[in-house]
Every structure is written in structure tokens, then in C-alpha cells.
Amino acid sequence: MKQSFFIQDFMFGDHILPEKRLEAHQLDHQGVLHGCEVFPPQPHSGQDIVLQVRIGGEVSFDRVSVFYTFDDTPPQPETAHTVNFEWVNTTWDQVGWQYIQHWRAVLPGQPDQTMLRYQIAARQTSSQQWVFADNQAVEPGLATNFAIWVNDLPRPAWVEQAQIYHVFVDRFNREAGMPWLQTEDLNGFFGGTLNGVSEKLDYIQGLGYNTVWLSPFFVSESHHGYDAIDMYKVDPRYGTNQDLFDLIDALHQRGMRVILDFVANHWSNLHFSLQAAQQDRQSEYYDWYLWKQWPGSYEGFFDLLSMPKLNLNLGKPARKYLLDCAQYWLEKGFDGFRLDFAYGPPRDFWVDFRRTCKTTKPDCWLFGEVILPAVEQKHFNVAFDGMIDFLLADALRQTFGFGRWTLVQFDAFLTRHEAYFAGMFDRLTILDNHDMNRFLFLAGNDPAKLKLGALVLYTLAGNPINYYGTESGVTQKMPIHHDGHGFFEEARAPMLWGTDQNPELGEFFRKLVALRQQHPELAGANRNTVHLDSQQGTYAYLRSGKLLVVLNTSAEERQLTLALDGFQGKTDLLTGQPVAQQSGRLQIRLAPQSGVVIG
Numbered sequence: 001m002k003q004s005f006f007i008q009d010f011m012f013g014d015h016i017l018p019e020k021r022l023e024a025h026q027l028d029h030q031g032v033l034h035g036c037e038v039f040p041p042q043p044h045s046g047q048d049i050v051l052q053v054r055i056g057g058e059v060s061f062d063r064v065s066v067f068y069t070f071d072d073t074p075p076q077p078e079t080a081h082t083v084n085f086e087w088v089n090t091t092w093d094q095v096g097w098q099y100i101q102h103w104r105a106v107l108p109g110q111p112d113q114t115m116l117r118y119q120i121a122a123r124q125t126s127s128q129q130w131v132f133a134d135n136q137a138v139e140p141g142l143a144t145n146f147a148i149w150v151n152d153l154p155r156p157a158w159v160e161q162a163q164i165y166h167v168f169v170d171r172f173n174r175e176a177g178m179p180w181l182q183t184e185d186l187n188g189f190f191g192g193t194l195n196g197v198s199e200k201l202d203y204i205q206g207l208g209y210n211t212v213w214l215s216p217f218f219v220s221e222s223h224h225g226y227d228a229i230d231m232y233k234v235d236p237r238y239g240t241n242q243d244l245f246d247l248i249d250a251l252h253q254r255g256m257r258v259i260l261d262f263v264a265n266h267w268s269n270l271h272f273s274l275q276a277a278q279q280d281r282q283s284e285y286y287d288w289y290l291w292k293q294w295p296g297s298y299e300g301f302f303d304l305l306s307m308p309k310l311n312l313n314l315g316k317p318a319r320k321y322l323l324d325c326a327q328y329w330l331e332k333g334f335d336g337f338r339l340d341f342a343y344g345p346p347r348d349f350w351v352d353f354r355r356t357c358k359t360t361k362p363d364c365w366l367f368g369e370v371i372l373p374a375v376e377q378k379h380f381n382v383a384f385d386g387m388i389d390f391l392l393a394d395a396l397r398q399t400f401g402f403g404r405w406t407l408v409q410f411d412a413f414l415t416r417h418e419a420y421f422a423g424m425f426d427r428l429t430i431l432d433n434h435d436m437n438r439f440l441f442l443a444g445n446d447p448a449k450l451k452l453g454a455l456v457l458y459t460l461a462g463n464p465i466n467y468y469g470t471e472s473g474v475t476q477k478m479p480i481h482h483d484g485h486g487f488f489e490e491a492r493a494p495m496l497w498g499t500d501q502n503p504e505l506g507e508f509f510r511k512l513v514a515l516r517q518q519h520p521e522l523a524g525a526n527r528n529t530v531h532l533d534s535q536q537g538t539y540a541y542l543r544s545g546k547l548l549v550v551l552n553t554s555a556e557e558r559q560l561t562l563a564l565d566g567f568q569g570k571t572d573l574l575t576g577q578p579v580a581q582q583s584g585r586l587q588i589r590l591a592p593q594s595g596v597v598i599g
Contacts, residue, residue, distance in 0.1 A: 007402070007442050007479045011394055012371055022095065024373075029056040029096045032064070032122045034133040036146060036347050036379035044152050046109040053085060053103040053120055053133060056093065061122040061131070064103045067140075068118035070110070074314055075119050076140055077130070083107060085120075114150040115355060117314070117348065119143045145314045147348035148382060149355045155385070156363040158257060158335075159426060161520055163513055164465040165209035168434055169193070169238055170223045171494045172468055173200050186489035189223050194239040198247045205254055207471065207506070208513030212251060213259040213338055215434070217244065220268060224434070224492070226261075226340060227268040227307050231325045248333040257335040259365070264322050264353070265344030266301040266309045273318075274308055287311060288318040301341070312349045319349060323356045330357060336365030338388075342380065343370050350383035367428050374420055386426025389462060391417060393430045400453035400553065401431075401443040407534040407553065415529065418461070422525060427462040431470060438467075438491050441475045448593035451508050452553060455595045458512035459549045461525045469495050471509035473502035511574050515597060518573075519547060531562060538590070542567070548598040552590035560588040569598040 014020035037052035053064055064085035067075045085103035093100050110116060119140060121130040132143035170189060173196035174180060181191035194217065204212060216225030219235045234241050251258045273285035278295040280286075290299040290311050301307035310318045326337065337357070342350065350368075357364050367386035370377050377387055395413045399405040405413075421427060431439040431453055443449035450470070458464050468474070476490040496502075516522050521544040530548070531540035537554030540562065548569055552558045563585045571578055579598050580587035588596065 007437060008481060009394065009397060009436065009442070010481050011390055011436055012373075015373065025095050029054070029093050029098070029100060031055070031057050031059075031136045032061070032120065032131050032133040034120050034144075034146065035376070036382050038148060038382055041148075041379075041381035043109070043148065043150050045112040045114075045150055047150075048109050049107040049116070049148060051085070051105045051107065051118075051120070053105075053122070055101040055103065055122060056096065056098055059131070060125040061101075062125040063123040064105075064120070065123075066105050066107070066118050066120050068107065068116055070114060070116060072115065072117070074140070074145060075117055077119075077121070080118075110150045112150060112152045115351075116148045116150065118146050118148075120146070145346065145348045147351035149351050151355075151358065153358055153362050156336075156365055158363065159365050159385070159463065160523055161517070162211045162257065162365070162463050163209050163516060164211045164213050164259070164428070164463060165204045165207070166213045166215075166433065166465055166467045167197055167204075168215045168468055168492055169197065169217050169225070170215075171492050172197055173495060173497070175199055180494055183494055186487075186492060187223065189237060190494050192238070192494075194234065194243040194247050198243075198250055201250060201254060201256075205256065207466075207510050208517060209466065210255070211257040211259060211335075213465065214261060216261050216263060216340075221270065223489075226263050227266070228263065229268045229270045230272075231267070231322075232328065245332065252333065257365075258333070259336050259338050260329055260334045261340060262326065262329075262337040263340040264310070264312065264349070265341045266307040269306050269308055271308075284317070287316055288321075301344070309344065312345045314346070314348060319352065323352060326353060327356055327360045330361045330364055334364075335361075336367070336385075339366065339368040339384070342368035342384070343372055343376075347379070347382065350380070354383045365426075367426060374417075378421075378424065381425050384425060386428050386463070388433075388465070389427040389429045392427070392460070392462075393432070393436075396431060396453050396457060397439060397442060400449055400456065401439050403449075403553075407532060407537065407539045411529055411532055411539065414460075414527075418525060418527065428465055429457055429460065429462040430465045430467065431457055432491065433465075433467050434492055435480075435488055436491060437480050438474065438476055439470060440473065441479075441491075445475055446593075447473070447502060447505055450505065452551060452593060452595060454509060454512060455549070455551070455597070458516060459522060459543060459547070459597060460527065461523060463523070464513075464516070466509065469493070471506050472496045472500075473505055508574075515573060519599070521546060530564060531560065546599060547573070548586075549595065550588055550590065550598065551595040553593060555592050557592055558590045560586075560590065562586045562588065571599065572596045573599045 032055055034053050039050040043049050066083050067077045067080035069075045069080050083105050085105040088102045088104045091100050120133040123130050135144045137143045170192045172192045174191045175193050175195040217234050217238045218228035219230040219233050220227050234244050273288050276283045277285040299309040312319045366384050368384045371390050399410040440450045474493050480487050480490050526544045528542045530542050538552050538558050540550040542548050
């Protein structure tokens with residue numbers, strides 16, 4: 001199926017536009033800025049804690065201080081512990097045409113389980129006026145609050161080899177072989193259920209996946225569920241709370257884990273608390289929201305009044321409500337949370353969230369959706385175990401899907417990307433998801449290109465996530481952002497079952513998942529490029545010295561001869577076929593648009 005339109009990925013929104021990048025850079029270099037620059041971001045007991053601040057703009061400051069407490073009250077400069085920052089150096093910002101000052105403070109190490117809350121402020125020269133990072137408030141009560149939770153918990157052992165299957169409940173499976181309610185209106189309901197998921201656990205586990213991520217299933221008026229009306233109740237369209245508990249039990253009996261897609265930033269305007277707050281300004285729920293003009297105007301998710309944004313600032317009651325909700329679902333058996341739009345709530349909220357979750361279930365897994373530039377992603381390390389790797393997803397799509405990047409560009413990105421995030425947090429890797437064009441579609445519905453992208457994804461470090469149907473050939477009819485509109489539903493077509501599936505794709509994904517199970521070292525970070533010929537479309541890298549991945553992205557057959565000191569591999573692990581050798585050199589024959597993994 002040929003495409004007659006240009007597809008543009010808007011994964012990073014306005015950041016794809018140079019003028020928006022310039023605007024963001026200028027905003028990010030004005031005033032007093034901390035941005036959760038903390039080292040280490042998740043300190044253990046007794047470790048010193050280093051805080052960093054940078055200052056730009058036209059105002060002069062002669063002192064920078066951090067005010068911190070060890071309890072759950074906002075730090076007040078008059079009563080909090082205080083440490084002054086030391087000037088480190090001054091750098092030149094060529095884009096902003098200004099100098100940037102860099103400051104550093106060291107807080108003494110604290111005992112295990114300490115919650116350290118702090119604010120940072122700089123004093124204007126020759127005055128008593130303080131300006132607080134990061135929102136540039138001039139009063140402590142309006143300042144940005146930061147937090148650090150000191151703990152000695154180890155990384156959850158089970159996540160090391162977690163491979164995730166992402167289920168979009170409404171579009172996955174109708175129970176008992178029932179037909180879809182309808183398949184024409186992508187905005188409507190298709191009829192997938194939780195029991196339908198339970199019935200397909202043999203399928204998911206048969207592919208080799210050991211972790212299931214469930215899209216939101218709470219009461220909602222939408223097919224996607226990211227606008228919950230009740231965070232404690234399963235929508236009757238999907239089943240009952242007992243159906244959910246049965247699904248969790250079934251997964252655990254199989255030795256599998258289950259992740260809940262948790263939305264903390266917003267919910268539906270039909271939520272009982274907003275209804276009560278709009279009826280009575282004295283309601284206990286009034287402070288749950290960020291009002292512009294009561295009762296009809298409030299902050300919303302991308303300004304949508306149908307999805308009111310929650311007031312999760314320190315001390316606000318909605319914060320406790322959501323923390324209690326997270327605790328409840330962990331106690332009911334969930335093994336962790338995928339945290340939707342994680343850059344919406346305040347950063348210190350997520351530190352509280354981490355403490356609540358890890359105190360409830362120490363080996364739970366918390367990973368965030370943060371679609372921001374790399375430098376900003378790093379700052380969420382104070383709260384999360386992992387992050388969905390959208391930067392890698394973009395690189396894979398540009399290289400193996402669209403074909404817009406050369407292999408030289410991809411290798412340059414990959415080498416720097418791996419170094420930048422080395423040792424930082426779990427990277428959960430994807431080809432596509434419910435908010436972006438499906439990989440198969442952007443690749444012109446060419447399964448060979450999808451296989452190449454998947455082969456690279458599954459042989460790089462991290463935890464692969466498979467979006468339902470990617471392995472069976474699910475595609476779409478038009479781009480998500482066709483004619484400037486955001487038709488996200490295009491990427492949410494129903495799952496293909498039976499003879500509608502592409503069996504070769506399914507078998508290929510099964511082999512990739514099995515490869516990671518058999519070679520746990522693939523989850524690690526050691527990768528070396530050993531061959532790169534962009535003109536010929538060939539590329540090879542070595543993983544942990546044990547597995548050799550070789551690709552041919554061209555439309556022609558290629559023959560490679562590689563000599564690698566100490567490498568003992570002799571077999572293509574995807575086919576079981578031996579690899580020819582001559583005088584100690586590997587003789588590798590590659591069909592068009594194909595790859596091998598030699599071990």
C-alpha cells in the first residue's frame with residue numbers, strides 16, 4: 001500500500017521547530033535555575049548531596065542559598081536549615097549572548113528514609129530581595145519546592161530482564177470470541193475487556209513477554225481512559241474490579257508482572273471532586289484544582305476543560321488522594337506504574353510518589369513518560385526507576401522506518417546517547433505506542449523495515465516494550481497529524497487475530513524476545529561498533545563481546561567479511577544456521593533489508 005502524503009513525527013511537539021528550540025533555550029537560561037540538578041539523584045544513607053544552580057539574565061546576585069527541612073512541611077527561610085552555594089565558574093551562552101554563572105552546594109549525608117525538602121534562592125546584589133528557583137518567585141510561599149528521598153533500597157531484581165507487552169484494553173480482545181462492537185469509528189468503543197486480556201495470556205506469554213502494561217481501565221467516557229471519572233473503579237465496559245483482580249492473579253500465577261498506566265496530572269471534568277468544587281467555592285475540593293476564574297475556568301491538560309489539571313503542590317489535598325490511590329493499587333497486586341505525562345505534576349510530587357510506592361511495595365517499578373529533551377529527562381532521576389526512551393524511538397524511526405537518517409547519523413546518535421544516559425536509569429525502549437504513528441505504517445507498510453527496526457531495538461540495552469499488534473501487522477490508514485489535526489486514534493486500530501495476523505512477523509518477534517531471555521547480557525550497556533558502511537547500507541555492532549549484530553539496510557544482497565579478535569560466535573541465532581568462516585574471518589551473507597545475530 002503506497003502512501004501519497006508526507007508523514008511528520010511530532011513526538012517531541014514544538015521542539016521539532018528551530019524557533020521553538022531557541023525560545024525554550026532562552027527561557028531555560030534566564031534567572032535562577034536548579035531543575036533538580038542533584039548528585040546523586042537518589043542518594044543512599046550517608047552520601048553527601050550535591051546541588052547545582054545556574055544563573056543568567058540581567059539581574060545581579062551576590063548570594064545563593066538552599067533552605068531545607070527534614071519533615072513534610074515547606075521549608076521557610078526563617079526556620080529551615082541553610083547552606084550557602086559556592087560559585088564554581090562562569091560560561092558563555094552563545095545563543096543567548098550572555099554569561100551564565102554556575103553555583104554548587106553540598107548537603108551532608110542523611111539517614112535512610114529521610115525526606116529532605118528544600119527551596120533555593122538567590123539574593124539580589126545590595127538588597128534583601130530573594131528570587132527563588134525555578135519559577136522566579138519572590139516569596140517563599142510561592143516558590144518551587146524540591147525534594148530528595150534518601151533510601152537504601154536496591155533496584156528491583158525482576159526488572160533486569162523485564163520484556164513488556166503493552167495492551168490497549170478497548171482494542172485488544174473481546175472475550176469468548178465475540179466480534180468487535182464496531183470497527184469504523186476509531187473514536188468509539190470497540191469492546192475489548194479485561195476478561196478478553198485474560199483469555200489471551202497464552203498468546204502474550206507464548207511470544208515470550210513476561211510483563212503486561214495495561215492502558216487505563218477506570219470509569220471514563222473515552223475509549224482511551226486517560227480522563228478517569230473514578231480512580232478506584234473499573235469501567236463496566238471492561239468488566240468489574242473482580243475481573244481485574246482475576247487478571248492480576250492469573251498473571252502472577254504464570255510468573256508474570258503487571259503494570260498500571262497511572263495518570264496523576266489530570267482526570268475527567270466529571271470527577272466528583274470538580275463537580276462539588278464548581279457548585280460550592282467553600283467545598284473541601286476547591287483546592288484540588290488550579291482555577292483561572294471560578295467556577296468555569298481552570299487549568300487543563302493542554303488547556304482542555306474536559307481534562308482538568310490537578311493542584312498537586314505541596315500540602316494540597318489532591319496530592320494525598322493520588323498517593324493513597326497509588327498505594328491502594330499496589331496493595332491490590334500491581335507491580336508498578338507507567339506514569340503518564342510525568343512532566344505535568346511538580347517534581348517534588350513524584351518524590352513523594354516514590355516514597356509512598358516503595359514503602360508499600362519495595363520492588364515496584366516506576367517509569368515515566370517524559371517527552372522532553374535529554375537534559376530535562378535527566379532531572380526526573382530523583383523519583384523514577386526508568387524512563388521511556390523516546391529519543392531512541394525517534395532515531396530508530398528516522399533510520400529504519402522513514403529512511404531519512406543515514407547509518408552514520410544513527411551510529412553517531414546511538415554512541416552519544418548511550419554515553420549520556422550511562423548508569424542513570426532504566427531505559428524502556430519502543431518502536432511506537434498509542435500516541436504516535438505505528439512503525440509499520442511510517443515504513444510504508446514494509447515488514448522488512450519493521451523487522452530491521454525491531455532487530456536493533458531488541459539487541460540494544462534497556463527493556464523493550466511492544467505495543468499490541470506491532471508483532472501481528474496492525475497498521476493505520478492515515479497519519480496521526482494529517483492536515484494539521486491530531487488523530488491519535490489512527491494508531492489504535494483493533495488487534496489482528498487468527499488468519500489476519502502476519503505469521504512471519506509474529507515468529508520474528510518471538511525469536512527476538514527469546515534471544516533476550518537466552519542472553520541476559522543484552523540488557524546491559526556494553527556495545528561497540530565494528531563495521532559501518534553507510535553507502536552500502538551495512539552496519540555491525542558487538543554486544544558485550546559475545547553477540548554480533550549485522551544489518552543490511554539496502555535493497556541489494558551484501559557479502560561482508562569481518563575479523564574480530566577474540567570473538568567466538570559461529571551461528572546465526574535467529575535461524576540456527578552456521579556462519580561461514582575463512583582464515584578466521586566471518587563470511588556473512590545478508591539478504592536485502594535483513595540482519596543476523598551471530599553468537
